[in-house]
Amino acid sequence: MPNDFRADLHCHSTCSDGSDPPEVLLRLAKEVGLKGLSITDHDTIAAYTPELFAEAQTLGIQLLPGMEISSELEGTSVHILGYGFDVHSQKLNEFLTLMQTKRNERNRGILKRLADRKMVILEEELKTFAANRSIGRPHIAQLMVRKGYVKTEREAFDHYLREGGLCYTSGIKFTPKEVIEQIHLANGKAVLAHPHFIKKHSFLKKLLDLPFDGIECYYSMLAKAQELPWVKLAKDKDLIATGGSDYHGEIKPHIRLGSSWVNEEIFEQLKASDR
Numbered sequence: 001m002p003n004d005f006r007a008d009l010h011c012h013s014t015c016s017d018g019s020d021p022p023e024v025l026l027r028l029a030k031e032v033g034l035k036g037l038s039i040t041d042h043d044t045i046a047a048y049t050p051e052l053f054a055e056a057q058t059l060g061i062q063l064l065p066g067m068e069i070s071s072e073l074e075g076t077s078v079h080i081l082g083y084g085f086d087v088h089s090q091k092l093n094e095f096l097t098l099m100q101t102k103r104n105e106r107n108r109g110i111l112k113r114l115a116d117r118k119m120v121i122l123e124e125e126l127k128t129f130a131a132n133r134s135i136g137r138p139h140i141a142q143l144m145v146r147k148g149y150v151k152t153e154r155e156a157f158d159h160y161l162r163e164g165g166l167c168y169t170s171g172i173k174f175t176p177k178e179v180i181e182q183i184h185l186a187n188g189k190a191v192l193a194h195p196h197f198i199k200k201h202s203f204l205k206k207l208l209d210l211p212f213d214g215i216e217c218y219y220s221m222l223a224k225a226q227e228l229p230w231v232k233l234a235k236d237k238d239l240i241a242t243g244g245s246d247y248h249g250e251i252k253p254h255i256r257l258g259s260s261w262v263n264e265e266i267f268e269q270l271k272a273s274d275r
Contacts, residue, residue: 005035006033006034006036007064007261007264008029008244008257008259009064009083009270010081010244011038011040011244011246011257012039012040012042012246012247013039013041015044015046016041016043017133017136017138017139017248018247019251022047023051023052029059032256034258035061035264036064036267037063038065038270040066040081041134042070043099044067045067045093062267064084065084065087065188066083068193069179070099072170078192078207080191080192080193082183082186082190083270083271084187084271085183089185089186091182091186099174102171106170106171107136109171110167111126113167113168114167117167119144119149121147129142138153140156141156180211180212189214189269190214192215193216213240215230215240215241217230218241218244219243220244220245220259221254222260241262243261243266246260
């Protein structure tokens with residue numbers, strides 16, 4: 001097994017809230033020496049076109065189908081990464097279409113609350129600005145800055161858009177268990193995303209009682225000392241220890257593609273389907 005194989009399994013393109021188109025992500029992966037990549041856009045797999053797979057083959061990059069799905073448990077948002085699924089699965093694509101519908105409903109709720117506070121953003125204005133992406137709170141925050149309602153995107157989130165914020169609306173009603181089932185039905189692997197953000201031990205325990213295949217241990221710019229307890233946890237529970245940068249391009253300029261990665265053994269485990 002080559003020692004130089006590195007794969008970043010968590011990044012976002014313009015299909016959701018990243019600033020780089022999928023093909024640009026592939027070229028950047030090549031530039032930084034990655035051999036594998038998974039584009040994990042929010043609630044969409046629109047990046048995975050035949051042209052993208054052809055480009056990956058030309059560049060010598062192994063492309064692993066991925067996505068990051070939003071769910072909710074006990075009023076708390078839980079993100080789940082799916083890997084190695086069948087991108088042509090009819091049931092999966094129907095589920096993702098439903099997810100987009102719920103996203104749009106959530107966005108309307110946020111826009112209404114903003115309008116009640118004299119910060120008007122029209123739905124058509126948001127759609128035009130997002131340019132066919134999977135629209136989320138980052139796009140609303142960017143428009144709030146552009147229209148002068150806030151000075152920074154951070155201010156938009158801290159005061160209005162974060163969970164518990166003045167204009168936050170929860171539109172995701174699928175449970176983690178339901179999302180895991182959908183990933184498994186498409187012959188994919190389900191991974192708990194960035195568990196480092198979960199502070200309540202009892203809540204984490206409840207999540208890990210679900211049939212996850214893996215847990216994201218190596219994440220973004222975390223120090224090794226912060227990652228090791230999660231690696232041990234994955235080993236103890238016989239889960240795949242995955243990882244990635246959570247690269248968003250210019251949206252989060254401090255995070256570099258490839259800043260967190262996994263080896264070929266983990267990459268192959270996520271590729272292989274035993275369902």
